[in-house]
Every structure is written in C-alpha cells, then in structure tokens.
Amino acid sequence: MIDEKCYKTYLTSLLDGKRSKCRDIVQKLLDEKIDLKRLYTDLFQRSMYRVGKLWENNRITVAKEHLATSITESLLSLAYPSIFAGERIGKKVVISCAANEFHQIGGKLVADIFELNGWDGYFLGANSPVEDTARFIHETQPDVVGFSLSILSNLDHLKQAIEAVRSDFPNMDLLIGGQAFRWGGIDTIKQYAGTEYIQSLDDLEKMISGM
C-alpha cells in the first residue's frame, strides 16, 4: 500500500530530478515487501501519467519529462532481486513495442510481472522492427508474445507485427496492451483470434496464473 504522502513526496522528488531520494523511497517500499504490482502501478505508472499531464499542459518542459522517465527506468532495477527470486517454471514470453513506438516502460513492467511469476521474460524494448521481432520469436520459441502500443496512430505497425507472428505461429497466444487503446483500436485487435487485450497488471497476473 502506498499512501498519498509517500506518493506526493516521490512525485515531487521525481519532478525535481532527485534520483537518490526517489531511490530511497522505492528501496524502503521494497524492504517492506510491497506487492510489486502496487509499486509499479501506484507509484511508477501513476507518477508517469502525472508527468504526461504536466507536460501536455506545458507545466513542465520536455527536459523534465525526459529526466523523470530516465529516473523511473533506472529505479526498475531495484526490484530485480525480488523478480528473479522465485523458481523458474520453464515458460517464455517475448514482449515488444510496435515499430515507431518509443514508449517502453509499460512493456518492461509487463515482462517483469512474467518474470515474477517464474517465466523467462524477453523484453525487446522500443521501436522493434517487425522482421527482427519475428526472427527473434523464431529463435526463442516463446509460449506467449506481447505487444505494447501507446500511440494509436501506430496501430498499423502493430497490425503488421500481429500478422507477421500469426502467419508463422497460427496458435501463438498474443497479448496486447498500452494506453493507445484508451482512444480506440480494441475492435481491430479483437478481429485477430487468440489475441487478448489486457489493461492492467492485476488483470495480467490473473491471466498468467491461469496459464
């Protein structure tokens, strides 16, 4: 549980670029054995959505947004000891961002939740070219593939990626997520059989536990 005081202190420190203060807050929460989904959703995601609003309304500069993003990305590694502590279950997931999609934190969090549940998570990062992603999937032979999309105008790139996977792996379980779908696109995704849209890390973990 992250109380408002903790969240506000963290957000102020993030916006001020105080990396060590942010680090201390996150480490304390980890030491208190916080559920990682709460840390990721109620601290990292919530604060980055706030950063987006402030940027959209010209209340912070692009420089501050970039700094907050970079601090957040660096703090994710603090959770690694917990993520890799559990027993491996021999399942693999590949998570990728569509081509031209530069938002990568969401996909990274998703790969971490799979790791937390004993899977080997392969996170390919931002702006992954379709051909290279398909080739990696061939090499890795995962059980599940996930794509992240934040910008709806990248939907065609996502469709190309889905179709590339589908043509070689007709029965592959495909997961799709990301903020793009706040603005539409879910009907397009539903046209692909075996492709599921997942909105939150809570829903993701429920789904993983049933796999």
Ligand code: B12
């Ligand atoms: C940081 C940031 C950037 C950085 C990203 C760098 C990086 N290393 O990731 C940079 C500077 C590159 C960037 C660029 C742009 N950005 Co930007 N960005 C953001 C910001 C502030 C934070 C993103 C973030 O990390 N969120 C936190 C993560 C944890 O949340 P999430 O992505 O939603 O992920 C969660 C779920 O969606 C889900 N999920 C996500 N992916 C997946 C995948 C699967 C398989 C599953 C199951 C679940 C899942 O699980 C995650 C955890 O709960 C957002 C604001 C916001 N509201 O998020 C704007 C935001 C997304 N950006 C926006 C815009 C407009 C842009 C630009 C177009 C700006 C410009 N004019 O250049 C470009 C587009 C670049 C591109 N082609 O991709 C808008 C989008 C608005 C819209 N209507 O589409 C936003 C919402 C800001 C705003 N309020 O206006 N951005």
